[in-house]
Amino acid sequence: MDAIRTAGQGRSTDSAAARVPGGAGRDTRWVVGSRRLLLHVVLIVLGITFLMPLLWVASTSLKAPGQVFEVPVDWIPNQPRWSNYGEVFTRLPFATFIVNTLVVTVLGTVGSVLSAITAAYALARLGWAGRRLIFGAMLATMMLPPVVTLVPMFVIFKQLHLIDTFYPLWLPAWFAPAFYVFLLRQYMMTIPKEFDEAAKVDGASNFRILWQVIVPQCRPAVATVAIFAGLSHYNDFMGPLIYLSQNEKYTVPLGLMWFQGRFGQFWHLVMAATMITIIPLLVLFLLAQKHFVRGITLTGLAGR
Numbered sequence: 001m002d003a004i005r006t007a008g009q010g011r012s013t014d015s016a017a018a019r020v021p022g023g024a025g026r027d028t029r030w031v032v033g034s035r036r037l038l039l040h041v042v043l044i045v046l047g048i049t050f051l052m053p054l055l056w057v058a059s060t061s062l063k064a065p066g067q068v069f070e071v072p073v074d075w076i077p078n079q080p081r082w083s084n085y086g087e088v089f090t091r092l093p094f095a096t097f098i099v100n101t102l103v104v105t106v107l108g109t110v111g112s113v114l115s116a117i118t119a120a121y122a123l124a125r126l127g128w129a130g131r132r133l134i135f136g137a138m139l140a141t142m143m144l145p146p147v148v149t150l151v152p153m154f155v156i157f158k159q160l161h162l163i164d165t166f167y168p169l170w171l172p173a174w175f176a177p178a179f180y181v182f183l184l185r186q187y188m189m190t191i192p193k194e195f196d197e198a199a200k201v202d203g204a205s206n207f208r209i210l211w212q213v214i215v216p217q218c219r220p221a222v223a224t225v226a227i228f229a230g231l232s233h234y235n236d237f238m239g240p241l242i243y244l245s246q247n248e249k250y251t252v253p254l255g256l257m258w259f260q261g262r263f264g265q266f267w268h269l270v271m272a273a274t275m276i277t278i279i280p281l282l283v284l285f286l287l288a289q290k291h292f293v294r295g296i297t298l299t300g301l302a303g304r
Contacts, residue, residue, distance in 0.1 A: 054278070055075065056073070057271045057274050057275060057278070058271075059073070059074070059075050059076070059077065060267060060268055060271040061084055061085070061271040061272040061274070061275045062077050062080040062081055062082065062084065062268075063077050063081065063084075063268050064077075064079075064081055064268065065266060065268055067268075068267045068268055069267075081268070084268050084272040085272050085275075085276065087269060087272070088259070088269055088272050088273045088276060091259070091262075091263060091269065092255065092258070092259050093247075093248060094255060094259070094273065094276065096248055096250075097251060097254075097255035097256075098276075100166070100249060100251050101234060101251040101252040101253075103166060104166055104169045104170050104233055104251060105230055105234045107166075107170040107173075108169065108170035108173040108229060108230075108232075108233035109173075109226055109229040111170060111171075111173040111174035112173040112174075112177055112180055112225065112226075112229035113180075113225055113226050113229065114174070115173070115174050115175060115177075116176050116177060116184050116225055117184060117210070117222065118176070118210070119181045120180075120181050120183075120184035120185040120187075120188055121184075121188060121206075121210045123135050123181070123185045124184075124185045124186075124188035124189050125188060125193075125196060125209075125210075125214065126206065135185070138178045138181060138182075139178065139182065141178050142178045142179060142182075146238075150238075150242070153168070153172070154168075154242060157243065162243075163243055163245075164243065164245050164246060164249065165243070165249075166249070168239065168243040169233070169239045169240060169243065169251075170233065173229065173233070177229075179228075180225045183221055183224060183225055184218060184221050184222070184225060187218050187221035188214060188218060191214060191218075195209075195213050195214070195217075196213065196214075199212075199213050223288060227284070227288055230284065231281065231284075234252070234280070234281065235253060236251070236253065237253040237254060237257070240253065240254040241254055252277050256273055256274065256277055259273050260273075
């Protein structure tokens, strides 16, 4: 009997021990689920908070002048005035501003990508004396604030008789901007050297290795550089303000400021013009966000 009782106690003890991990697992899952739910709630609240200015701009762009400052805010106008967007193009040559911006953005982005790719390849994949010194000097230029080089750049373009043209807005991008070279160089450092060696065995030149072997593997980083460069040129305000004087050559940021100066009392039109400026950026982000995030995440930080 004692043996049976002892065996029964052992089985009950084993059953209790078996139940403990299960309970602990349920408690752990509940804690993890609660934390995840709390994180999502916080992120949703922060997202709505950050979107409030954009929502206000979009709402105001569809209102009549007398509805702009109504309290409480009417987020969805009863009678949206889509004509506000058409009026923006009749008040000022906004279509010309958009074309000018596209020209500067495309030329500047293409120049940034091409020059940064070639410079990064030379610094990351080719063995030549002094490349680390050159790379360090290039990184040192990133420490200089843009205002330091503002006057020398203006003097150079003035001596070249390029003031009041688009050249000062996109031509510097064709000389390998340091930040973009850094991003691409660090990404290229993570690609095994065996790819280059195999291509050289097949008789490929450095130029062919770059464009047919390295660049296809750097698409996330290249997309990131293209997005950064495109946004930088699209949003550039200081450059057009300094180098452009004729109104018909204004880009969108400068044209928007000019529009606000002339029609600042018509906030519904100013917000409509602002939405016209923002929409291309939203479309670009939605189309390229996967490449952008992946490029930032996978960009290596190798120090070789």
